[in-house]
Amino acid sequence: MTDPTTIDRLTGETVELLSALIQNQCVNDGRPESGEEDRSARLLRDELEGTGVDMEMYEPMPGRTSLIARLPGTDPDAPNLCLMGHTDVVPVSPDGWDRDPFGGELVGDPNSGAAEIWGRGAVDMLNLTASMAVAFRHLATSGTRYAGDIIYFAVADEEAGGTHGAEVLVRDEWDALKCDYVLTEFGGMAYNNAAGQTLLVTTAEKGLGWRRLRVKGKPGHGSAPLNADNALIKAAEVVRRLSEYRPAARLDELWGAKIAALGLPEDLHRRLLDPAAVMDAIAELPRGIQANVHSCSHTTFSPNVIHGGVKTNVIPDIVDVEVDIRTVPGETHEDVMAHLQAALGDLFNHVEVEILQENISTASPTGGPLWGALTDAMHVAYPEAAIIPSLVTGGTDARFFREQGAVAYGAGLLSTRVDVGEFFRRFHGHNERIDVDSLRLTTQLWLDVVNGLWD
Numbered sequence: 489m490t491d492p493t494t495i496d497r498l499t500g501e502t503v504e505l506l507s508a509l510i511q512n513q514c515v516n517d518g519r520p521e522s523g524e525e526d527r528s529a530r531l532l533r534d535e536l537e538g539t540g541v542d543m544e545m546y547e548p549m550p551g552r553t554s555l556i557a558r559l560p561g562t563d564p565d566a567p568n569l570c571l572m573g574h575t576d577v578v579p580v581s582p583d584g585w586d587r588d589p590f591g592g593e594l595v596g597d598p599n600s601g602a603a604e605i606w607g608r609g610a611v612d613m614l615n616l617t618a619s620m621a622v623a624f625r626h627l628a629t630s631g632t633r634y635a636g637d638i639i640y641f642a643v644a645d646e647e648a649g650g651t652h653g654a655e656v657l658v659r660d661e662w663d664a665l666k667c668d669y670v671l672t673e674f675g676g677m678a679y680n681n682a683a684g685q686t687l688l689v690t691t692a693e694k695g696l697g698w699r700r701l702r703v704k705g706k707p708g709h710g711s712a713p714l715n716a717d718n719a720l721i722k723a724a725e726v727v728r729r730l731s732e733y734r735p736a737a738r739l740d741e742l743w744g745a746k747i748a749a750l751g752l753p754e755d756l757h758r759r760l761l762d763p764a765a766v767m768d769a770i771a772e773l774p775r776g777i778q779a780n781v782h783s784c785s786h787t788t789f790s791p792n793v794i795h796g797g798v799k800t801n802v803i804p805d806i807v808d809v810e811v812d813i814r815t816v817p818g819e820t821h822e823d824v825m826a827h828l829q830a831a832l833g834d835l836f837n838h839v840e841v842e843i844l845q846e847n848i849s850t851a852s853p854t855g856g857p858l859w860g861a862l863t864d865a866m867h868v869a870y871p872e873a874a875i876i877p878s879l880v881t882g883g884t885d886a887r888f889f890r891e892q893g894a895v896a897y898g899a900g901l902l903s904t905r906v907d908v909g910e911f912f913r914r915f916h917g918h919n920e921r922i923d924v925d926s927l928r929l930t931t932q933l934w935l936d937v938v939n940g941l942w943d
């Protein structure tokens with residue numbers, strides 16, 4: 489274990505680095521030229537300069553730079569560990585914020601663990617990216633050698649699906665990234681309830697089945713709409729049907745573990761495990777966790793973008809509706825099409841379906857050496873906690889590594905100051921921020937995992 493004075497110093501470094509990463513404003517709005525992660529890749533390279541680690545920058549697209557740093561191990565046959573953090577963040581609506589979303593301000597008594605760093609990326613996931621860099625630098629300069637290689641991977645473009653980041657680099661630069669174990673976002677939320685204390689570790693993620701639905705009609709004069717075949721009116725009905733569609737629940741082992749961790753009254757617990765009763769039971773949960781719990785048990789459909797129409801006096805013949813579809817484990821493109829057919833009914837034949845993103849759900853098993861080292865390290869902070877494998881509803885870059893056979897978990901460690909529902913709302917939400925104690929716990933976590941992994 490690392491001594492408290494060292495952890496204090498490293499926590500201070502994590503706070504500073506997180507603040508600088510927030511200020512870099514690597515906002516990824518989905519356009520290939522957005523993100524500009526080059527700024528943070530260079531910042532992180534400079535942080536690691538002089539430590540003797542091997543470093544390489546990759547720029548598959550101008551400005552979309554990722555950094556791979558490697559601390560070689562002593563045993564070429566030992567498994568390698570990759571600490572992966574993305575450097576991009578999602579856009580903000582500044583009006584909803586109480587502070588500058590890109591200020592990276594430390595708010596509160598700077599000597600208190602309750603002080604908070606504010607800004608876009610504070611929980612998704614610059615907190616982890618920063619703490620991983622600080623831990624990695626400490627490991628590189630500590631003089632201790634480990635059996636396996638340790639890789640620090642600061643990756644661009646996670647927020648738009650990894651096209652210019654993990655996806656292309658895992659495909660084209662696997663020699664540089666090759667690893668057996670990956671730690672990335674996110675985990676370590678502490679629940680305290682009737683079941684005792686539990687911590688979640690992400691071991692699986694839902695699939696992405698983003699689709700563009702092109703709704704067709706016939707153009708005409710806007711002054712004579714009676715009996716018109718108006719694509720916008722049909723699209724409105726498509727959207728309405730999607731919002732009302734209720735696919736069957738998938739209540740698997742991960743679901744059972746998640747529900748058990750909530751420590752609910754017996755009757756509610758039982759109904760949450762019953763496919764016929766689960767939707768009504770979810771409505772009885774605390775409002776802050778309903779959406780997450782629902783998404784963990786169902787394929788979801790969120791129509792989020794609409795484009796259509798050319799002029800106020802022209803009846804539109806084409807309207808595009810983009811739907812964020814997230815599939816439960818086991819579902820493929822055929823299942824997505826079957827869902828759309830069931831949801832849209834007779835309108836399905838008026839719609840052309842285009843694939844925008846297609847990744848099936850992925851999972852890593854628990855019980856191996858990384859699971860052991862990670863749970864031991866989490867127990868340093870929370871000795872009594874039950875550690876629960878969990879499904880994350882959003883996509884992460886872990887999926888590209890799982891497809892290569894690596895075991896990948898979403899980890900981190902939060903202080904009990906952060907309510908779990910509130911923590912989830914900060915993801916892509918207003919007033920995103922993280923307390924210093926959580927940064928301390930997370931910085932220490934990476935060190936403890938490394939120190940336990942090759943024992």
Ligand SMILES: [Zn+2]
Binds near residue numbers: 574612
């Ligand atoms: Zn993220």
